[in-house]
Amino acid sequence: MKKMSEESMEKSKDLTSLKKNYLEKKKTGTENKIVSALKIAICVIVFITVIFLQVRLSALSNIAGVIAQIQVMVSVYLVVAVRNKGYQIAVGINILASLLVLFGVVIGQGNLEALPGVVVPLCTIITISIISFYEYSFSTKLTEITEQKMELSALYDELASSEKEFLQQNVKLKELNRKMKQREVRLNYLAFTDVLTGLPNREMLIGKLDALVERCQEQVAHFAVVFIDLDNFKRINDYKGHYIGDLLLKAIADKIKKIIYQQDMLGCLGGDEFTLIIQRDLTEIEILEYVEKIRTALLETFVIENMELNISASFGVACFPQDGVTTTELLNYSDIAMYKAKEFGKNRVQFSTERL
Secondary structure, eight states: OHHHHHHHHHHHHHHHHHHHHHHHHHHHHSOOHHHHHHHHHHHHHHHHHHHHHHHHTTTOHHHHHHHHHHHHHHHHHHHHHHHHHHHHHHHHHHHHHHHHHHHHHHHTTSOGGGTHHHHHHHHHHHHHHHHHHHHHHHHHHHHHHHHHHHHHHHHHHHHHHHHHHHHHHHHHHHHHHHHHHHHHHHHHHHHHBOTTTOSBOHHHHHHHHHHHHHHHHHHTOOEEEEEEEEETHHHHHHHHOHHHHHHHHHHHHHHHHHHSOTTSEEEEEETTEEEEEEOSOOOHHHHHHHHHHHHHHHTSOEEETTEEEOOEEEEEEEEETTTOSSHHHHHHHHHHHHHHHHHTTSSSEEEOOTTO
16 A cells, blocks of 8 residues: 555656646747737738749749748748637738739739749648648647646545545554554453452352353363451451552452462452352362461461551352352352351351251
C-alpha cells in the first residue's frame, strides 16, 4: 500500500507539472491584440502589394509565379499565426484578389494572361481551408487530451488524498482496536478476579467447580473443596484499620499460593473468606496433611507496615462425591464444616461427614 501511495504521488506530480507547462505555454502562446493586429496588417499590406504586382507584371510569367507563391505563403502564415481571425482575413483577401484580377482582365479587354491570378487565390482558399480544418482538429484533440490528463491529475490527487485519509483512519482503527482489546482483557480480569488479592473470584470458582463436577461424574474421579475463613479478622480491621487489613489479606493470599500445588486453585469468595479447590484424587489423610501445612503456615507472624500481626484460620473440607455431587452442595457443606471448626475452638481443620 505504501508503494501504491508513492506511485500515485509521483503520477500526480507528473500530471501537475504537465498541467502547469500547458498553462504556461498557452499563456505565452496567446498573442495580445496589438501584436495580432500588427501581424494581420503586415500580411494584408504584403498581400495587396503582391496582388498589385501580379496584375502589373502579369506578362512576366516567371516573376508572376514567384509572386503567386508569396501570396500563398502569406495566406498560410495568417491561418497558422492568427488562427480563426487569420483564416477569415486570408479567405477574404484571396476572394478580393480573385475579384481584382478578374476585374483587371475585364478592364484589360480580354487579357487572358492575367487569368492565373484568378485561379491562384481560389486554390489558396482551398489549401488554407484544409490547413485550418486539420489545425482545428489537432487543437481540439490536444485540448481534449490535456483536459483528460488534467482530470486524471485531479483524480490522482483525490485518490492520493483519500489513500492518505484511509491510512490515517486505519491507524486510528488499529489504535482503537488495541484499546478495546485492553479494555476487554481488563473487564474479563475484573469479572473473574478479586481486585484486592488478584485471586479468582466467586464467579470463576463456581465456573471451575461446575466444570470439575461434570468431568468427574463422567470419569468417576474425586476432588475436594476447602472453605477457609480467618479467625478474628474483624478485630484487626477494627483496631488497625481497613488499610492494614487489606494488606494482611494480600499477604495471606500470597503465602497460601506459595504452598499449594500448581494444579490446585485458590480463590477469594469475598472479605476474609477463601476457597481452595484440590483437583487431585487424594485420600482424607492426604488432604488433612495438605491443609494442615497451610494452617500451620498461617500461624507465622506477618509483618505489615512495620507491625507484627498474628492470625489463624478455620478450615472446612467437603469431598466429591461422598459429601456432594453439585457445586452448591460442595460449597454449602464445606461452609458448614468450617463453622463447626470455629465451634470446636477455631484454628483447626474439619471434614464434612454424615455425623455433622
